[in-house]
Amino acid sequence: MIKILFRLDFIYHKAAIEPLVEEFRNDRRFEVALEVGRDPRKILGLFTVSQRAKMLRILDADDIRVADEYEHFDVVVVGDTIKDAEKYGRTLLCLVNHGTGIKNVIYRRLKADRATKYMLFVEGDYRIDMLHKTGALGNNEVYKIGLPKIDPYFNNSFSREKILHGYGLNPDLKTVLFAPTYKPTCIQYVKDHIFTETAGYNLIIKLHHYSWMGHYASHRHHRIFEKRVPKFDHAVLIPANDYNILPLMSVADTLISEASSTVFDFLALEKFGIIYNLDYDRLKHSDGEHILSLDNREFLRDAFMHINSPDEIGAAIRQALHPTKKMKQAAAEYRQYFFHELDGKASGRFKKIVEQLLLEGNHLNEPHANVTVRR
Numbered sequence: 001m002i003k004i005l006f007r008l009d010f011i012y013h014k015a016a017i018e019p020l021v022e023e024f025r026n027d028r029r030f031e032v033a034l035e036v037g038r039d040p041r042k043i044l045g046l047f048t049v050s051q052r053a054k055m056l057r058i059l060d061a062d063d064i065r066v067a068d069e070y071e072h073f074d075v076v077v078v079g080d081t082i083k084d085a086e087k088y089g090r091t092l093l094c095l096v097n098h099g100t101g102i103k104n105v106i107y108r109r110l111k112a113d114r115a116t117k118y119m120l121f122v123e124g125d126y127r128i129d130m131l132h133k134t135g136a137l138g139n140n141e142v143y144k145i146g147l148p149k150i151d152p153y154f155n156n157s158f159s160r161e162k163i164l165h166g167y168g169l170n171p172d173l174k175t176v177l178f179a180p181t182y183k184p185t186c187i188q189y190v191k192d193h194i195f196t197e198t199a200g201y202n203l204i205i206k207l208h209h210y211s212w213m214g215h216y217a218s219h220r221h222h223r224i225f226e227k228r229v230p231k232f233d234h235a236v237l238i239p240a241n242d243y244n245i246l247p248l249m250s251v252a253d254t255l256i257s258e259a260s261s262t263v264f265d266f267l268a269l270e271k272f273g274i275i276y277n278l279d280y281d282r283l284k285h286s287d288g289e290h291i292l293s294l295d296n297r298e299f300l301r302d303a304f305m306h307i308n309s310p311d312e313i314g315a316a317i318r319q320a321l322h323p324t325k326k327m328k329q330a331a332a333e334y335r336q337y338f339f340h341e342l343d344g345k346a347s348g349r350f351k352k353i354v355e356q357l358l359l360e361g362n363h364l365n366e367p368h369a370n371v372t373v374r375r
Contacts, residue, residue: 002030002358005073005088009037012209013079015244016098019151019347020077021064027351033067075354081109085116086367092357093365094119096148096350100127101261103181104293107136108285114138117365119357121350123147124339130293141363143353146339146346150246150268154344158250164202167236175202176317177252179245181260182210182217184283184291186276191224193310194256195232201317203235204248208260212240254320256313259296267300268339272320272327274305274313302330 004024006017024030067073076088079098095118097106107130110118120142122128128144131137152158164171176198180187195203211221222240229237238248245262249255255266255273266273280295297306304327305316323331335342341349357363 002075003033003071003073004030004075004077004354005033005035005067005071007035007037007076007078007082009078009080009082010098010209011241012243013098015246016079016096016149017077018244019148020096020350023347023351025064033065033071033073035067074358081106081113081116081118083113085113085365088365089367090364092119092354092363093117094121094350094354096121098149099261100147101264102259102292102294102296102299103261104134104290107131107134107293108289110136110138110140117141117363119143119354119363121145121148121353123346124337126338134293144340145349145353146341146343147265147268148346148350150265150342151344151347153246153250153269154342158247160251163247163251167204167238169202169204169234169236173200173202173234174253174321175204175251177204177206177248177255177262179206179248179255179257179260179262180208180211180276181258182208182221184259184278185211185217185221186258186278187211187221187224190256190276190310190313191228193313195228195235197310197313198317199234201234203232204238204252205229205235206238206242206245206248206262207240209240209243254317256316259292263300263304264338267303267331267334268342270331270335272304272323272331273300274307274316274320275299277306277308300331300334303327303334304331 006021008014008017021032024032072089073091075092075094077094077096079096081095085093093116100123118140120131120140122142122144123146124144128142131142161171164175169175178194205225207222207225210217225237229235249262249266249269252271254271255262256276257263257273258276258278263273263275275296277297280290280292280297283291285291305320307313307316
């Protein structure tokens with residue numbers, strides 16, 4: 001029996017690994033387990049409270065065993081870099097990034113932890129090029145498989161009518177999905193216009209998980225919309241516990257964001273979105289490095305609509321719903337570069353590569369010297 005662990009530090013990582021979990025659960029040669037992190041929430045701006053118990057309640061319905069602290073696993077799958085890889089001992093450590101997009105945080109974290117060896121599973125040539133360009137590949141190995149997170153979309157797992165009815169929305173209307181990230185964000189610019197400019201459409205507002213937690217972003221993010229949504233019958237605010245944005249992307253006819261990974265993923269669905277331009281040069285980490293690996297004012301140029309002010313939202317929606325020939329051609333070229341294959345089989349490709357790496361046996365991450373391994 002091959003033991004494989006899927007580690008969830010945050011509940012919103014679950015959407016990225018669910019297709020992978022199911023791929024291995026259907027093979028009796030593998031024993032699947034989960035490890036759950038703290039997913040911290042800040043209360044009153046002062047106290048950090050673990051959401052682990054809440055995560056366990058959500059996961060309980062999945063009927064997947066939660067790992068014992070001292071178990072050893074042949075394979076460990078993570079959705080982000082981790083700071084305690086040594087505790088897993090000698091294992092095949094696989095990273096399937098929970099979010100893609102144009103933020104540079106994944107490259108920064110990989111460069112900060114040269115001692116850990118990851119098998120990096122990426123969606124396409126763009127990510128491989130960026131790993132080399134940023135110097136983040138290091139001792140890690142990279143494998144191009146596509147994007148497992150969106151496999152369910154290509155396998156026709158969602159019912160548009162059922163999802164929209166479930167949120168009290170009209171399936172006969174076009175649907176706009178507003179999915180800002182938490183940093184950098186356009187929330188403060190569009191907080192009123194997102195409602196008035198979407199009259200005549202369904203409006204679904206899906207905030208980043210951090211916009212609810214108060215830990216990395218202010219609680220003001222969700223309170224802005226909690227206050228406004230009740231005034232507009234065509235709008236819904238997705239609750240914090242609805243961690244998976246893919247069903248919402250499946251029913252959306254267009255998407256509005258700025259630098260969220262959903263912009264990147266929406267392209268894969270052969271739909272056209274709207275990017276709110278931000279001042280790239282002012283968006284920097286404390287050490288002066290840019291937050292974004294690409295200027296979002298140029299990202300998907302000619303394929304997606306770009307706007308500079310909230311009163312442009314209405315016109316941008318109309319254009320995104322009726323893309324030009326030039327937009328379609330540009331989008332097709334981007335998709336070919338960004339995504340290996342869009343066929344609903346990325347999870348299967350991941351599993352085949354993992355099996356081959358286990359057979360070869362020389363790709364394992366070793367614990368640091370002089371470190372006591374807990375498992």
